[in-house]
Amino acid sequence: MRQHVDFKTRIVSSLYVSVGAISVVLGVLGIFLPLLPTTPFLLLASACFMRGSPRLNRWLHQHPTFGPILNNWHQHRAVSSTVKRRGNIMIVCSFLFSIVIVPLWWHKAMLLVMAAVLLFFFNRLTVIDKPSESTFVAEAKEKQ
Known part of the structure; x- marks a missing residue:
């Protein structure tokens, strides 16, 4: 039973990381493409990384470009x-x-x-x- 739970946890974690990575890519594309929003994709990536990979979440929040936007939102909703x-x-x-x-x-x-x-x-x-x-x-x- 323990292996079944660990396997499910790894699958769910992998899905969160995958969706987060796709969101980061779309967010970066949104910097250059006017019709694609950046901030919502970065917020989605942050939410996914929080659940799937604390290391990637930390990287995203410490990023020199994306970090300040995310920290403002998470700390002040602003x-x-x-x-x-x-x-x-x-x-x-x-x-x-x-x-x-x-x-x-x-x-x-x-x-x-x-x-x-x-x-x-x-x-x-x-x-x-x-x-x-x-x-x-x-x-x-x-x-x-």
Whole structure:
């Protein structure tokens, strides 16, 4: 019975790692492809790696590019102003492109409603920015 449980655990763990790895690849592609979102795929990869491989989860959270985005989300349920600004630009551009391309008016209306709903919820996310190092230097000089 013990071997059966270990085998199931390894299979489930392998599935989580596989889905996490695919999500990381899609997230990296999303950096370069405007219609593919990066952050949701990285959040999915983080969730999968948490359950499947603590080592890969640690690597993802310590990554110089992806780590700050994930840590902001996991610690504060917030995004940086840069992520929010880029997200808004990409949402608007991709939906405008889609609206221009589709021929039927009701598709255009549906895309417009979807964009409005997405922007509404996306812009409700909390923004958190870390203070810059110049702030610390200024504070240190004021205290002297």
